Amino acid sequence: MTATAEPEVGKARLRKEDARLITGRTRWTDNLSVPGLLHLAFLRSPVAHAKITSIDVEEARHRPGVIAVFTGRDLAEAQGSLPCAWPITADQKAPTAPSLAVDQVNFAGEAVAVVVARGNAEAHDALEAIEVEYEDLPVVLDMTAAVADGADLVHADLGTNKSAHWVFDSAEAGTGGDVEQAIADAEVLIERTYRQQRLIPAFMEPRSVLVDPTGEQTTVWSATQIPHILRLMLALTTGTPEHKLRVIAPDVGGGFGGKLQVTPEEVVSLVVATRLGKPVKWTETRSESLLSAHHGRDQVQKLTLAARRDGTVTGLKVDLLADMGAYLRLVTPGVPILGAFMFNAIYKFPAYRFACTNVFTNKTPTDAYRGAGRPEATFAIERLMDELAAELGRDPIELREQNWIKHDEFPFTTVCGLEYDTGNYEAATAKAKEMFGYDALRAEQRERRERGDVVQLGIGTSTFTEMCGLAPSRVLGSLSYGAGGWEHAAIRVLPSGKVEVVTGSSAHGQGHETAWSQIVADQLGVPFEDVEVLHGDTQSSPKGLDTYGSRSLTVGAMAVLKAGEKVIRKARRIAAHTMECAEDDLEFSGGKFTVKGTERSTGLTDVALAVFAAHDLPDGVEPSLDSEATFDPDNFSFPHGTHLCAVEVDTETGFVKIRKYVCVDDVGVVVNPIIVEGQVHGGLAQGLAQALYEEAVHDESGTLTTGTLADYLVPSAVDLPHFDTDRTETPSTTNQLGVKGVGEAGTIASTPAVVNAVVDAVRHYGVNDIQMPCTPMRVWTAINGGPTDAGGLGGEAGGGLGSIDTSGGVA
Amino acid sequence: MRITVTVDGTTYTDEVEPRKLLVHHLRETIGKTGTVVGCDTSNCGSCTVHLNGQSVKSCSVLAVQADGAEVTTIEGLARDGVLHPVQQAFHDNHALQCGFCTPGMIMQSIDLLADDPDPDEDTVRHGLEGNLCRCTGYQNIVRAVQDAAQKLKPGSHQPVGGQ
Ligand code: FES
Ligand code: FES
Numbered sequence: 001m002t003a004t005a006e007p008e009v010g011k012a013r014l015r016k017e018d019a020r021l022i023t024g025r026t027r028w029t030d031n032l033s034v035p036g037l038l039h040l041a042f043l044r045s046p047v048a049h050a051k052i053t054s055i056d057v058e059e060a061r062h063r064p065g066v067i068a069v070f071t072g073r074d075l076a077e078a079q080g081s082l083p084c085a086w087p088i089t090a091d092q093k094a095p096t097a098p099s100l101a102v103d104q105v106n107f108a109g110e111a112v113a114v115v116v117a118r119g120n121a122e123a124h125d126a127l128e129a130i131e132v133e134y135e136d137l138p139v140v141l142d143m144t145a146a147v148a149d150g151a152d153l154v155h156a157d158l159g160t161n162k163s164a165h166w167v168f169d170s171a172e173a174g175t176g177g178d179v180e181q182a183i184a185d186a187e188v189l190i191e192r193t194y195r196q197q198r199l200i201p202a203f204m205e206p207r208s209v210l211v212d213p214t215g216e217q218t219t220v221w222s223a224t225q226i227p228h229i230l231r232l233m234l235a236l237t238t239g240t241p242e243h244k245l246r247v248i249a250p251d252v253g254g255g256f257g258g259k260l261q262v263t264p265e266e267v268v269s270l271v272v273a274t275r276l277g278k279p280v281k282w283t284e285t286r287s288e289s290l291l292s293a294h295h296g297r298d299q300v301q302k303l304t305l306a307a308r309r310d311g312t313v314t315g316l317k318v319d320l321l322a323d324m325g326a327y328l329r330l331v332t333p334g335v336p337i338l339g340a341f342m343f344n345a346i347y348k349f350p351a352y353r354f355a356c357t358n359v360f361t362n363k364t365p366t367d368a369y370r371g372a373g374r375p376e377a378t379f380a381i382e383r384l385m386d387e388l389a390a391e392l393g394r395d396p397i398e399l400r401e402q403n404w405i406k407h408d409e410f411p412f413t414t415v416c417g418l419e420y421d422t423g424n425y426e427a428a429t430a431k432a433k434e435m436f437g438y439d440a441l442r443a444e445q446r447e448r449r450e451r452g453d454v455v456q457l458g459i460g461t462s463t464f465t466e467m468c469g470l471a472p473s474r475v476l477g478s479l480s481y482g483a484g485g486w487e488h489a490a491i492r493v494l495p496s497g498k499v500e501v502v503t504g505s506s507a508h509g510q511g512h513e514t515a516w517s518q519i520v521a522d523q524l525g526v527p528f529e530d531v532e533v534l535h536g537d538t539q540s541s542p543k544g545l546d547t548y549g550s551r552s553l554t555v556g557a558m559a560v561l562k563a564g565e566k567v568i569r570k571a572r573r574i575a576a577h578t579m580e581c582a583e584d585d586l587e588f589s590g591g592k593f594t595v596k597g598t599e600r601s602t603g604l605t606d607v608a609l610a611v612f613a614a615h616d617l618p619d620g621v622e623p624s625l626d627s628e629a630t631f632d633p634d635n636f637s638f639p640h641g642t643h644l645c646a647v648e649v650d651t652e653t654g655f656v657k658i659r660k661y662v663c664v665d666d667v668g669v670v671v672n673p674i675i676v677e678g679q680v681h682g683g684l685a686q687g688l689a690q691a692l693y694e695e696a697v698h699d700e701s702g703t704l705t706t707g708t709l710a711d712y713l714v715p716s717a718v719d720l721p722h723f724d725t726d727r728t729e730t731p732s733t734t735n736q737l738g739v740k741g742v743g744e745a746g747t748i749a750s751t752p753a754v755v756n757a758v759v760d761a762v763r764h765y766g767v768n769d770i771q772m773p774c775t776p777m778r779v780w781t782a783i784n785g786g787p788t789d790a791g792g793l794g795g796e797a798g799g800g801l802g803s804i805d806t807s808g809g810v811a
Numbered sequence: 812m813r814i815t816v817t818v819d820g821t822t823y824t825d826e827v828e829p830r831k832l833l834v835h836h837l838r839e840t841i842g843k844t845g846t847v848v849g850c851d852t853s854n855c856g857s858c859t860v861h862l863n864g865q866s867v868k869s870c871s872v873l874a875v876q877a878d879g880a881e882v883t884t885i886e887g888l889a890r891d892g893v894l895h896p897v898q899q900a901f902h903d904n905h906a907l908q909c910g911f912c913t914p915g916m917i918m919q920s921i922d923l924l925a926d927d928p929d930p931d932e933d934t935v936r937h938g939l940e941g942n943l944c945r946c947t948g949y950q951n952i953v954r955a956v957q958d959a960a961q962k963l964k965p966g967s968h969q970p971v972g973g974q
Contacts, residue, residue: 014905017910021909021910022907023889023894027844028844030847031844121828204849254908254909509910677951678908681947681949685947709850709852709855714943717937717939718936746948
């Protein structure tokens with residue numbers, strides 16, 4: 001064992017994970033099989049809202065290869081109600097959510113029956129033989145209409161389409177002033193209504209689950225982000241004893257929040273496998289995925305920003321409608337609540353009020369999607385800051401600078417009561433401006449305007465922060481979330497000196513195996529290659545809260561570090577015993593314990609072997625060199641950054657082309673720069689897609705018209721630009737590693753940067769808003785003086801909150 | 812129907828239903844795990860393989876159409892444990908995250924480099940238009956393909972393959 005001179009943390013280590021992924025030796029759930037496996041296929045409702053008057057499965061039962069067919073009624077007792085872990089208010093209304101609909105369907109795509117067959121194709125074939133009669137009910141699609149008096153109801157038994165109303169008021173909370181007063185005193189008011197269109201996470205690996213009930217424990221393999229939470233929730237939902245369940249998330253092909261779920265199909269697979277005593281597998285088609293895996297975003301944001309003529313922002317009032325879809329899934333109600341704490345972003349205005357009404361509609365349930373709540377909030381404030389700048393004739397970056405928290409003002413307690421630990425918005429912005437060539441592009445923009453160029457240039461900025469590292473358990477408790485936010489890890493130093501790291505954080509593309517190895521290699525002084533990271537199996541990794549909310553590094557890796565500290569402590573005791581010195585006399589570095597001021601030393605590897613042999617251990621020391629730990633952060637971490645986007649808008653066609661995209665992110669200490677950069681790129685792609693391409697559209701009957709990848713426009717390589725990325729590094733002080741989290745940053749920051757740029761390009765035509773995604777049709781219509789919400793939103797276009805004029809306006 | 816297909820150098824003769832897609836034949840009958848299904852509309856490219864040296868989306872080819880053909884999947888690229896230069900370039904350039912799109916991306920990239928051994932960024936982007944990736948934002952994929960192009964150049968002194 002030699003001491004590694006160069007630390008692993010910070011090194012651009014190529015990923016360990018790649019070896020299997022680039023050669024096709026992968027364990028996607030759909031690649032797995034067990035003896036006697038049967039296949040499931042689900043029949044889904046073609047209508048959005050209806051009573052089921054009859055289901056006839058007789059013919060399907062006799063189709064070739066079919067073993068059984070079950071309806072919701074057949075499974076009614078065993079399937080339970082799908083869990084929602086986040087009652088945001090005590091009086092939150094929540095409908096029963098059966099995995100297979102029993103007498104009523106509430107969204108198109110809801111499963112009504114399941115076929116079990118010997119082969120997958122046979123199972124799908126038999127679906128055609130099932131006869132279902134539906135009696136249509138009125139379809140509720142528009143959130144605004146859904147909360148109006150006398151609206152048709154999604155769930156008649158609830159008596160309302162409002163699930164909950166949640167308010168944060170800085171005056172009431174004692175964290176700031178009274179927003180109504182700020183509005184009354186304002187010299188300038190910017191009032192807008194923005195719509196966060198419905199998006200689809202669209203992970204590339206379709207969901208898949210395999211349940212094998214034939215062992216002592218029932219094993220569930222699932223393409224999930226949350227094996228630990230899933231195990232508990234499956235136990236609670238179906239009554240299967242928790243200790244009789246083992247959940248494995250093998251290789252998982254992306255999640256983005258879309259696999260942060262207890263799905264109806266997982267529950268049904270478990271129930272059916274248990275009933276038949278046979279292993280079953282279900283893998284969704286892409287169309288099923290787009291239709292029935294949860295959707296994201298979908299909010300109407302009514303906003304009032306109060307300011308003084310000198311540009312100082314004095315308050316923000318937010319009224320949200322958030323579409324829950326037809327049911328509350330795992331964290332559905334909490335998504336807008338996470339956003340509540342981010343509308344103030346990096347700014348220090350003194351008064352804030354946020355009110356949110358969660359609304360049921362006859363659509364696919366919504367839930368977490370990359371950033372969950374924070375992109376929606378960041379979009380709103382960053383659009384408003386641009387509108388204020390335009391109203392005051394100010395440079396948008398300079399206006400932001402006037403209002404943001406200065407570097408020397410950290411730690412800073414925001415109007416929401418969050419304490420931001422560190423940040424340096426000046427540094428990131430200066431670097432971004434420089435890389436972008438801001439002044440030159442502004443000059444070109446002026447020149448093009450003056451000459452009336454057909455192609456206009458727009459420049460958009462977005463300065464952002466987010467709360468990462470979900471989360472301090474006590475904060476989640478104060479928000480009524482049903483679980484904590486700690487993470488668990490274990491480290492085992494094996495007799496040969498190799499190290500096993502067990503983490504409760506379950507990866508699906510984030511590179512945990514590599515990053516955790518780097519951290520442990522430094523800490524224990526062992527080679528990177530000698531560390532193996534185990535995750536995603538409740539048997540090898542019995543405790544954990546899994547992966548979402550950019551919490552893996554800030555919480556998960558911190559637990560690893562804590563476990564490592566305990567291992568070193570124990571090893572030190574043993575080393576002191578064998579070297580016959582006091583523990584305090586030993587220094588640990590580069591994998592070796594050295595007696596201070598001498599050459600005498602022993603390696604961690606020697607200690608591991610000595611522990612295994614157990615010939616001579618100190619009294620009371622158990623023969624193992626392993627340890628486990630949990631970490632619960634005291635605070636969130638707050639990555640930040642500045643993103644700049646230049647777009648060219650063809651004013652004759654409305655086509656938007658991204659000319660340049662620059663971002664400088666500050667994610668604190670970087671463990672692996674290539675992983676960080678990759679995460680930023682992927683995040684940007686998803687944020688840009690919201691700005692320009694993606695939208696889940698329903699027709700007036702509630703059918704999803706973007707139900708295939710031909711209609712739902714996930715961008716390809718041609719649709720996205722080259723990104724110029726860089727970093728500043730302001731270590732977080734809320735964790736020992738100084739890390740902040742990166743997974744969601746690109747998504748949160750980029751959407752407003754792009755839309756700000758598009759609006760900026762055509763503002764001189766009188767445009768001050770364009771509904772997302774900024775399709776050529778919408779942009780063209782805006783330039784030509786039409787309503788900004790044109791272009792395919794159908795009946796729910798713009799989704800204004802009643803009396804508010806979406807054309808904006810200044811008091 | 813009885814078909815004979817040579818996949819990654821091994822010849823397989825099997826009875827297949829006429830409607831069976833090549834991707835399902837590869838996965839279910841032959842036992843390949845690298846070629847995956849990401850959609851049902853031939854939009855995602857996850858299932859891309861080489862059929863007689865040309866890249867195809869194996870979800871849009873019937874197994875019977877491959878009778879007598881030579882198929883290469885991601886699993887047949889590495890030789891004697893040495894990665895294909897494109898595989899190596901994907902690794903070197905962090906061109907994958909979850910890795911689900913990766914086999915299809917690599918197979919498509921090899922085909923596009925066969926057509927144009929020195930593509931510019933735009934050419935690569937267009938060449939990969941039919942392959943969706945949700946994780947990487949494509950930038951590192953484009954970089955990997957261009958990197959592989961350099962390494963594949965005749966007379967290039969860059970080492971190719973090997974870990
Ligand atoms: S599975 Fe073949 S293109 Fe998507
Ligand atoms: S790496 Fe995940 S889809 Fe491409």
